[in-house]
Amino acid sequence: MEFRTISAETVTAAVKKLFMDCNYFIGGDILCALQKARENEASPVGKSVLSQIIENNRIAAEEEIPICQDTGMAVLFVEYGDKICIDGDFDEAVNEGVRQAYRDGFLRKSVVSDPVFDRVNTRDNTPAVIHTKIVSGDKIRLTAGGKGFGSENMSAVKMLAPSYGVDGVRRFILDTVFRAGPNPCPPIVVGVGIGGTFERAAQLAKKATFRPVDTCHADPRYAALEDELLAEINKMGFGPAGLGGSTTALAVNIETAPTHIAGMPVAVNICCHAARHAGTEI
Amino acid sequence: MIKRITLPITKDSVADLNAGDSVLLTGTILTGRDAAHKRLFALLEQGEPLPVDIRGELIYYVGPAPAKTGYAVGPAGPTSSYRMDMYTPALLDRGLKGMIGKGARSREVIDAMVRNKCVYFAAIGGAAALIAKSIKREEILCYADLGTEAVRRYTVEDFPCIVAIDSRGNNVYETEPLRYRDESILPCDVPKP
Numbered sequence: 001m002e003f004r005t006i007s008a009e010t011v012t013a014a015v016k017k018l019f020m021d022c023n024y025f026i027g028g029d030i031l032c033a034l035q036k037a038r039e040n041e042a043s044p045v046g047k048s049v050l051s052q053i054i055e056n057n058r059i060a061a062e063e064e065i066p067i068c069q070d071t072g073m074a075v076l077f078v079e080y081g082d083k084i085c086i087d088g089d090f091d092e093a094v095n096e097g098v099r100q101a102y103r104d105g106f107l108r109k110s111v112v113s114d115p116v117f118d119r120v121n122t123r124d125n126t127p128a129v130i131h132t133k134i135v136s137g138d139k140i141r142l143t144a145g146g147k148g149f150g151s152e153n154m155s156a157v158k159m160l161a162p163s164y165g166v167d168g169v170r171r172f173i174l175d176t177v178f179r180a181g182p183n184p185c186p187p188i189v190v191g192v193g194i195g196g197t198f199e200r201a202a203q204l205a206k207k208a209t210f211r212p213v214d215t216c217h218a219d220p221r222y223a224a225l226e227d228e229l230l231a232e233i234n235k236m237g238f239g240p241a242g243l244g245g246s247t248t249a250l251a252v253n254i255e256t257a258p259t260h261i262a263g264m265p266v267a268v269n270i271c272c273h274a275a276r277h278a279g280t281e282i
Numbered sequence: 283m284i285k286r287i288t289l290p291i292t293k294d295s296v297a298d299l300n301a302g303d304s305v306l307l308t309g310t311i312l313t314g315r316d317a318a319h320k321r322l323f324a325l326l327e328q329g330e331p332l333p334v335d336i337r338g339e340l341i342y343y344v345g346p347a348p349a350k351t352g353y354a355v356g357p358a359g360p361t362s363s364y365r366m367d368m369y370t371p372a373l374l375d376r377g378l379k380g381m382i383g384k385g386a387r388s389r390e391v392i393d394a395m396v397r398n399k400c401v402y403f404a405a406i407g408g409a410a411a412l413i414a415k416s417i418k419r420e421e422i423l424c425y426a427d428l429g430t431e432a433v434r435r436y437t438v439e440d441f442p443c444i445v446a447i448d449s450r451g452n453n454v455y456e457t458e459p460l461r462y463r464d465e466s467i468l469p470c471d472v473p474k475p
């Protein structure tokens with residue numbers, strides 16, 4: 001079998017660029033959604049907040065400085081071709097890319113080594129959270145995001161019984177968004193993972209927040225649920241920055257997976273308007 | 283109408299502020315977030331003096347990004363305020379005049395604000411690059427070992443924010459969403475606040 005060799009430095013350089021880019025340049029899909037929201041926003045304060053967010057994103061892109069001071073914990077989804085050979089340690093190459101991006105890109109180092117007792121800053125924003133999936137081929141597909149914790153903290157997972165049905169799913173998602181209220185920097189992107197196991201649901205929810213906001217689930221029943229949930233969330237009234245208005249969310253993205261006969265796990269991962277992600281292929 | 287306020291904030295200007303007012307702040311403010319609050323609170327509990335004088339000051343909940351070469355400060359938007367709620371009443375009782383952050387506060391914080399005639403401003407979360415334009419200088423006052431979480435003094439000019447909770451306890455996070463809320467979607471779907 002033919003293997004393609006990729007140097008660890010190539011991986012590091014790609015990861016570095018992704019994290020700098022995603023922190024400076026908001027995605028075109030988010031920018032469009034923000035502009036559309038500004039046109040339709042019912043509250044004058046809400047309109048003004050959206051204008052300031054759009055202006056903020058323009059400044060960040062023009063000056064190549066972070067959109068938000070919370071440049072996040074580094075999260076990466078990797079699709080790793082089975083015909084790839086790395087001349088070094090893949091995870092270490094990724095973490096080196098994160099280290100260089102956060103150092104050279106003037107990004108905030110927001111990671112502590114121990115969650116409960118020490119809470120000492122690692123000073124280079126490592127380690128990254130890396131989700132690797134082996135796929136066939138000789139390419140590596142990287143999707144990176146800097147995940148801020150104002151919104152991450154508002155996320156939740158629930159193991160629903162199958163008898164709860166679609167109404168139970170709706171109720172849990174709306175309940176989670178309602179409890180979050182003004183805290184996760186609305187307008188938010190709501191990532192939902194349904195199915196799999198406890199941890200798979202959470203991972204799907206994260207993946208859902210990385211999906212462009214102008215796309216929908218392939219199954220029309222879930223696509224309709226996405227639309228319906230978005231409309232209901234925007235009736236909650238929190239509005240931009242939580243100061244009141246008709247734009248609380250920009251999108252609801254649902255990702256699904258097969259699950260157990262006894263279960264219906266649902267995870268809701270909330271992402272702020274600074275929904276930063278970037279992708280590349282090596 | 284936008285109200286311009288020169289810091290340190292006076293009793294009268296605090297009394298004049300109403301929830302929902304747009305405000306531009308000029309002068310100096312302190313910064314501090316989770317880890318610094320934990321330390322300050324521990325000192326208060328032990329009856330020790332604080333390393334910074336908080337009396338009459340506003341504290342901005344922020345952990346800035348590093349300043350790019352040629353910049354005075356890095357992007358510096360607000361962090362969620364609720365995480366400071368358990369420490370805030372003690373600081374307000376010791377003379378802190380107000381806070382700048384984002385998001386809701388606890389009943390205990392609002393009671394302590396009314397008791398001490400203080401104000402809570404909201405800055406726009408995620409507008410860090412824009413907000414940093416109004417921060418002209420920074421100086422680390424203490425806890426430098428905390429990196430981004432160190433306590434700083436910012437010199438600000440026309441720092442944009444909104445009065446989220448005024449000194450009488452009026453709270454935009456409670457009143458404003460209600461004006462845009464369609465109660466018809468709420469029954470059984472979500473609990474009432």
Ligand code: SF4
Nearest residue numbers: 068148150185272408
């Ligand atoms: S929730 Fe998002 S926009 Fe708000 S402060 Fe955190 S990272 Fe920034």
